[in-house]
Amino acid sequence: MKKKIMNIFKKYGLVEQSLISLLNFLIVFMFGKNLPTSDFANFIIIHSALTFVFLIASGIWASPVLVFLPTKYSQHKNAYFEILFILNLITSIIFAIIAVVFVNIFIVRLELVTSIFSILTVVSWGQYELLRKNFYADNKLKSLMNSSIILVVFFFLGNLLFKNSLTIDLSFAVLFLSYFIAIVYIIIRTQPFTETIKNLILFDFKQIVRVHWDFSKWTILSSLYYWISTSGYFILLSFFLEDLQLGAMRSILNILGLVSVFLVFFENMYTPKASNIYYNSNGVKLNNYINGLKRKFLIPYIGIVFMAIIMSYLLFGVFFNDAYMEYKYLIIIFGLYQLALGLNRPPILGIRVINKTRYISLGNLIAAVLTILLGLTLMSIFRNVFVASISMFISVLISSFYLIIVYKRLILIDIKERGELGK
Numbered sequence: 001m002k003k004k005i006m007n008i009f010k011k012y013g014l015v016e017q018s019l020i021s022l023l024n025f026l027i028v029f030m031f032g033k034n035l036p037t038s039d040f041a042n043f044i045i046i047h048s049a050l051t052f053v054f055l056i057a058s059g060i061w062a063s064p065v066l067v068f069l070p071t072k073y074s075q076h077k078n079a080y081f082e083i084l085f086i087l088n089l090i091t092s093i094i095f096a097i098i099a100v101v102f103v104n105i106f107i108v109r110l111e112l113v114t115s116i117f118s119i120l121t122v123v124s125w126g127q128y129e130l131l132r133k134n135f136y137a138d139n140k141l142k143s144l145m146n147s148s149i150i151l152v153v154f155f156f157l158g159n160l161l162f163k164n165s166l167t168i169d170l171s172f173a174v175l176f177l178s179y180f181i182a183i184v185y186i187i188i189r190t191q192p193f194t195e196t197i198k199n200l201i202l203f204d205f206k207q208i209v210r211v212h213w214d215f216s217k218w219t220i221l222s223s224l225y226y227w228i229s230t231s232g233y234f235i236l237l238s239f240f241l242e243d244l245q246l247g248a249m250r251s252i253l254n255i256l257g258l259v260s261v262f263l264v265f266f267e268n269m270y271t272p273k274a275s276n277i278y279y280n281s282n283g284v285k286l287n288n289y290i291n292g293l294k295r296k297f298l299i300p301y302i303g304i305v306f307m308a309i310i311m312s313y314l315l316f317g318v319f320f321n322d323a324y325m326e327y328k329y330l331i332i333i334f335g336l337y338q339l340a341l342g343l344n345r346p347p348i349l350g351i352r353v354i355n356k357t358r359y360i361s362l363g364n365l366i367a368a369v370l371t372i373l374l375g376l377t378l379m380s381i382f383r384n385v386f387v388a389s390i391s392m393f394i395s396v397l398i399s400s401f402y403l404i405i406v407y408k409r410l411i412l413i414d415i416k417e418r419g420e421l422g423k
Contacts, residue, residue: 012144013145013269016141017265018265019149019152020148020264021257021261023152025258030156031043032247034159034166035168037244037247039167040247041238041243042108043171044238044246044247044250045107045108046110046168048227049099049100049102049103049107049231050099050125052231053095053096053126054092054122055223056220056223057091057126058223059216059219059222060091060219060220061088061212062130062132062133063133063219064211064219065081065130065133065134065137066137067215067271067272067275067353068080069081069134069272070276071276078192078193080203081192082192082193083203085130085193089123092122092126093119093123096122096123100119107235114168114172117169118172120172120176124183125175128151128179136268136269137272143189143190146186147185148182150181150182150185152178154178155175155178158177159174218357218358218361221358221364221365222360222361225361225367226367229368230392233371233372234250236372237379240376240379244323245384247324248323248324248330249330249389251319251320251324252324252334253330255331256334256335257338259338260338262297262304263301263345266293266345267345271353274286274350275353277289282418283415283418284415286350286354287350287415290347290407297342297345298342298346305338305342306335313328313332316328316331330385333393334389336393337392340393340397343397343400343404344403347407347408348407350411351403351406354410359403359410360403362406363402363403363406364399366395366398366399367395367398367399368395370394370399371395375387375388375391375392
C-alpha cells in the first residue's frame, strides 16, 4: 500500500512539474510569436530582471522548506508556512520595486502600467513557488497539480484572447492574473492558513529567519551566480546581438529547457527523502542513497535529452517561424547544455542535504565567471550567436565536474567526522 501511495505522489509530482515547465516554455514561445520582435527583446530583458528577484526570494524562503518542513518544523507546519508566506511577500515586493526601478533607469524605459504588472507578476510568482515547495515537502500534491493546471490553462487562454493585440503590459497582466487565480484556488481548496494571529506572534520569527539565512545565504549567492550565467548574460548579450538573434537564442534554449522538468522534479521529490535519511540516520546511508539515485536518474535523463534534441530538430518549423531557421543548429548546443546540467543534480542534492551549500554557490560562481569572461571575450571578437551559446555549454560543463568531485570529498569528510567510516 505504501508503495502505491508513493507512486501516486510521484505521478502527481511529475505531472505538476511538467505543467510548470510547460508554462515556462509557453511564456517564451507564445510571447515570442505574438509580440513584435523589439517588444519581445524588451520582454526578455524585463523578465530576466524579475527572475533575479524570484531567485533571491525563493532562495531565502522557499527552497529551504524542502529540508526543514519534514524535519525541524514537522510539528509546527502551519505556523512555519504562514510566517514564510508573510516574509516571502515582503521580500518579493521590496526587491521587485528595486529591480524595476533599476531596469527603468539603466536598461529600458518602462511605462507605469508595465512596472506595476511586472512587480505583481514576480510577487505572485514567488508566492506560488513557496506554496509549491510547501506541498512537495508535505507530500500533498494532488491539489497542487490541480492549481498548476488552472495556472497553465488561464495563461494559455489569456494569450489566445489577446493574440492579435498583445503588448508588454498585457503580457505581464496575463501572467500575473494566471498566478493569482492559481494561488486563490489552492488557498481556498487546502486552507493552509489555520493559525491565529496570537500563535504566530508567539512563534519564534527570529529563529526561522536565522535558520533560513544560515541555510540559504550560500544558496542566495548561488542563485545570483546562476542568474548571472543565464538571464544576466542575456541582458549583456543584448548589447552585442540583434533583437532577432537574441530572441532566437532565448527561444531555442527555452524549448530545450523543457527537459529541466526532470531536474526540478528530481530535487523536489528526493530532497525531503534524502534529508530524512541524513537527519535520522547517517552519512553512509545518505551516500548510498545518492549513488542509487545516480544510477536511477542519469541514464534515463541522457536518453530524454537526446530524444528532446531529435524531436526539437524535426519539429523546429512547428515551433518557430522562418526567421529563426538559420539558428536551428543551436538545438544541439543547448541540448548538450541541459545534459551538463543533469550531471550535477545528484551531487547537488547530497551537498544541500549535508548543509554545505557554499560549495554549490562556488560551482555556480565558476559557471558565471566562465560564461561572462569567455562569452563576452569571444563576442567582442566574433559577435555571433554560436560563440555566445557555446560559452554557456563549456562553462556549465566545467562547473558540473567541479560539483561531482566536491561532493565525493565532502561526504567522505562528513562520514569521518561522524565516526561512521567502515560502517
